Amino acid sequence: MNILQTIFTDYYEEIIYTLHPRDTEMENIDKMLGCGDPSFGGSMYACTHCGNFKFVPFRFHSRFCPTCGNKYSMERTTTMAFKLVNVSHRHCVFTIDENLRNFFLRDRSLLNCLFHSVNRVVSRMFHQINKSKNFTPGFIMVLHTFGRDLKWNPHIHCLISEGGFSDDGFWRHVKHFHYNFLRNAFRTALLNEMESIIGPSFKKIKSKCYTDHKQGFYVYAKPNLCDPKTVIKYIGRYLGRPVIATSRIDKYDGDNVTFHYNRHEDGKYIEETIPAIDFIKRLIRHIPEKHFKMIRYGGLYARHREIDSKLYRAVSKSKHRIYRSFNQWRTAILTSFGYDPLECPNCKHKMTVLEIYYNHKCVSLEELYEKAMSKSRGKRSSA
Numbered sequence: 001m002n003i004l005q006t007i008f009t010d011y012y013e014e015i016i017y018t019l020h021p022r023d024t025e026m027e028n029i030d031k032m033l034g035c036g037d038p039s040f041g042g043s044m045y046a047c048t049h050c051g052n053f054k055f056v057p058f059r060f061h062s063r064f065c066p067t068c069g070n071k072y073s074m075e076r077t078t079t080m081a082f083k084l085v086n087v088s089h090r091h092c093v094f095t096i097d098e099n100l101r102n103f104f105l106r107d108r109s110l111l112n113c114l115f116h117s118v119n120r121v122v123s124r125m126f127h128q129i130n131k132s133k134n135f136t137p138g139f140i141m142v143l144h145t146f147g148r149d150l151k152w153n154p155h156i157h158c159l160i161s162e163g164g165f166s167d168d169g170f171w172r173h174v175k176h177f178h179y180n181f182l183r184n185a186f187r188t189a190l191l192n193e194m195e196s197i198i199g200p201s202f203k204k205i206k207s208k209c210y211t212d213h214k215q216g217f218y219v220y221a222k223p224n225l226c227d228p229k230t231v232i233k234y235i236g237r238y239l240g241r242p243v244i245a246t247s248r249i250d251k252y253d254g255d256n257v258t259f260h261y262n263r264h265e266d267g268k269y270i271e272e273t274i275p276a277i278d279f280i281k282r283l284i285r286h287i288p289e290k291h292f293k294m295i296r297y298g299g300l301y302a303r304h305r306e307i308d309s310k311l312y313r314a315v316s317k318s319k320h321r322i323y324r325s326f327n328q329w330r331t332a333i334l335t336s337f338g339y340d341p342l343e344c345p346n347c348k349h350k351m352t353v354l355e356i357y358y359n360h361k362c363v364s365l366e367e368l369y370e371k372a373m374s375k376s377r378g379k380r381s382s383a
Helices: 003-010 012-019 023-034 066-083 098-106 108-127 179-198 200-212 228-238 276-284 306-310 317-325 329-337 365-382
Strands: 042-046 053-057 089-094 138-146 152-161 163-165 171-173 249-252 256-262 269-275 295-299 352-358 361-363
Touching (some): 003 249, 003 276, 066 138, 066 317, 089 179, 098 108, 098 200, 108 179
Antiparallel strands (some): 042 053, 163 171
16 A cells, blocks of 8 residues: 555545545545555466466556556557657647636636637647648647646646648748747637636636736747657656656655655745645545546647648657557566566566456456457447
């Protein structure tokens, strides 16, 4: 049991009766607490050389779980890397006014406005370069609702190709991003869309945002030398990661939790100690609604046209299988921690699957195979 599971186990009843969590929050909390619990089943491995046994429990695949969340990030990073065109990319961050944050917390459907606004602004900026050619960039948008201090701070990380592809098959490199346009256009697009959904009651806040941000909302879009190889690292670092790593939790004494982070403004090391229930509250509010897409594609990366297939990708199709193999359980542990989980500690031979346990019963591999095949045949017949 990791430190996060310990904290949530100790405060489980208090979470239910004092925080009144959403259904999706409780679902992910339960998954996180049960993740890696041998009582829910797992696989038994055996060494055919010396007879040694090893039991590996099942995982529940919750993005809220630090272990499963990292695995999810790896898989999403790989998928996004396959879409990248082999050109430099710009990492941009679209932020909002502090007065708007609670609107997104109270009504999470408004988070879609952030994606729509960024999509509209980026597409319009490239369209203005040459309207007749209709240059279209490729960009990936990822929603982060948390800052380094874990407080509610929704913003969009966007990876944009430094160039666009025209309808007649011509690529134009674009090194200059109109910084003032991005700031002002994003502010206008977001406020207009929010007003159309919220209604006239939003006009007062909208007016205040224009007054307080005459230069637009802050958008980080400075050149950062993102060549294709560096871009893939950027994806893993910024675009899709768990809210907090267990390594950032320094201490838990049953009442308070101490964690650390490097402040974004100046990189200063900050250590914060807060009551455990407040720490839990900060974490669970970042659990998205079920089926809500935190990662979305725009421009070239969202469409599937025959002419776009001519573009040279950063990762060729011949290497896709190799990249995916890095995400497999055994390979991921080997590359991350430097040891093979299926290597027998006694004789160093490879261990093989002996039995699988589910609901406290041994399930044969043949039975699982038959169930999977019958389910697959059922889907085909219904189609």
